[in-house]
Amino acid sequence: MTDPILSVRDLSIAYKTGRKESVTAVSGIDLDLYEGQSLALVGESGCGKTTLGLGLLRLLPGLGEITSGSLTYRLKDGSKADLLKMKQEQLRRFRWAEAAMVFQGAMNAFNPVIKIRDHFADTLKDHSDGKKKWTKAAVDARAGELLETVRLDPDRVLQSYPHELSGGMKQRALIALAIALDPQVLVLDEPTTALDLLTQRSIVQQLHELRKKFGFTMVFITHDLGLAAELADRVATMYAGRIIETGSARDIFYEPKHPYTAGLINAVMPVKGARPQLESIPGYPPSLKAMPSGCAFHPRCAFATDACKRERIDLDLLAERPLGMSHTAACLHHDQVRFERKCDDTSADRPASTVASGVRSTVASDAGSTVEGDARSTVESETADV
Ligand SMILES: Nc1ncnc2c1ncn2[C@@H]1O[C@H](COP(=O)(O)OP(=O)(O)OP(=O)(O)O)[C@@H](O)[C@H]1O
Numbered sequence: 001m002t003d004p005i006l007s008v009r010d011l012s013i014a015y016k017t018g019r020k021e022s023v024t025a026v027s028g029i030d031l032d033l034y035e036g037q038s039l040a041l042v043g044e045s046g047c048g049k050t051t052l053g054l055g056l057l058r059l060l061p062g063l064g065e066i067t068s069g070s071l072t073y074r075l076k077d078g079s080k081a082d083l084l085k086m087k088q089e090q091l092r093r094f095r096w097a098e099a100a101m102v103f104q105g106a107m108n109a110f111n112p113v114i115k116i117r118d119h120f121a122d123t124l125k126d127h128s129d130g131k132k133k134w135t136k137a138a139v140d141a142r143a144g145e146l147l148e149t150v151r152l153d154p155d156r157v158l159q160s161y162p163h164e165l166s167g168g169m170k171q172r173a174l175i176a177l178a179i180a181l182d183p184q185v186l187v188l189d190e191p192t193t194a195l196d197l198l199t200q201r202s203i204v205q206q207l208h209e210l211r212k213k214f215g216f217t218m219v220f221i222t223h224d225l226g227l228a229a230e231l232a233d234r235v236a237t238m239y240a241g242r243i244i245e246t247g248s249a250r251d252i253f254y255e256p257k258h259p260y261t262a263g264l265i266n267a268v269m270p271v272k273g274a275r276p277q278l279e280s281i282p283g284y285p286p287s288l289k290a291m292p293s294g295c296a297f298h299p300r301c302a303f304a305t306d307a308c309k310r311e312r313i314d315l316d317l318l319a320e321r322p323l324g325m326s327h328t329a330a331c332l333h334h335d336q337v338r339f340e341r342k343c344d345d346t347s348a349d350r351p352a353s354t355v356a357s358g359v360r361s362t363v364a365s366d367a368g369s370t371v372e373g374d375a376r377s378t379v380e381s382e383t384a385d386v
């Protein structure tokens with residue numbers, strides 16, 4: 001289908017910070033996500049990635065509120081649903097069955113006093129459409145199938161409490177739980193953070209396999225550009241609550257046009273080729289309570305001019321491509337941004353070798369196809385997350 005599975009228009013999210021005060025954590029997000037795509041949201045800590053991810057499923061905590069915009073999903077039956085108009089009962093059915101989230105901090109995401117089996121039972125019973133009867137045997141069969149898919153032993157894991165599992169096992173069990181009702185959209189918030197390199201590697205491979213098997217659309221949130229380079233078809237860079245550049249993974253990693261995106265990539269080591277001098281971005285992200293005028297990046301930007309300080313800069317279309325893959329950047333001087341880093345294999349669409357990460361991957365054979373791909377990897381010794 002050529003209409004998006006998720007359409008976000010002018011979405012803004014604020015957190016209440018006092019009786020009458022609030023801060024805007026996410027502002028003016030426009031996004032179309034198409035079936036089967038994988039979108040990475042990248043950016044420094046505090047730029048609003050988790051807030052946006054939670055907002056996409058209306059899972060914001062009590063103090064968070066969507067203050068403007070629209071969120072439209074195409075449901076499994078083909079109908080369109082305005083998520084902001086859904087009542088609690090509709091939302092309960094929507095979550096997990098249509099769109100699910102793997103929360104940041106897998107270590108604490110399970111209820112510690114409930115066995116893994118009961119997490120599956122509760123999710124399947126509470127969020128399904130009621131057509132299927134989730135007997136004990138049906139729960140065990142579904143949970144067992146999913147756990148096997150993420151290479152966990154169902155006999156052991158289903159009887160375990162969360163604290164009896166390792167971090168990697170918990171993360172895999174969480175992913176299995178999130179796809180229990182076969183959602184169309186899966187949002188993963190930092191799916192490999194806090195895991196050792198080999199476990200990260202294994203989670204990434206399983207995400208490739210799960211997408212191949214179940215075909216879900218994926219939004220994954222990460223500050224790890226290596227992971228984004230490997231798993232994403234599209235990348236959106238966030239800064240100070242806004243998307244400031246978006247495009248195909250190839251556009252973003254080979255030809256970033258926003259100085260902030262280029263700065264993020266320059267701050268990590270390439271896997272292949274000569275090792276350049278790493279450059280960090282000077283300064284710090286702004287406080288939500290004291291946002292700089294005009295382009296919020298201007299205090300840290302080598303290209304800034306007076307005009308950058310005056311006006312808000314919106315995303316500009318740089319290269320038009322179908323299915324939401326257009327390259328856009330919110331920078332007055334994007335034509336001056338030259339990105340020098342080159343990958344050895346310039347024919348590859350998947351630029352995993354442009355940047356390194358904790359996962360340290362090079363993709364040798366699956367250029368351009370994440371759903372079909374079978375990632376090949378090399379695990380090296382250095383870690384260079386942003
Ligand atoms: N409950 C809250 N109340 C007030 N402000 C909040 C709350 N949660 C988040 N924020 C603020 O919203 C902004 C965005 O936070 P968010 O957690 O979305 O960032 P992030 O990009 O996911 O960061 P990280 O990479 O560290 O997870 C931050 O400035 C944060 O301080």
Ligand code: SF4
Nearest residue numbers: 295298301308331332
């Ligand atoms: S608009 Fe100006 S300050 Fe902002 S990123 Fe572009 S050049 Fe830098």
Ligand SMILES: [Mg+2]
Nearest residue numbers: 049050051104
């Ligand atoms: Mg976060």
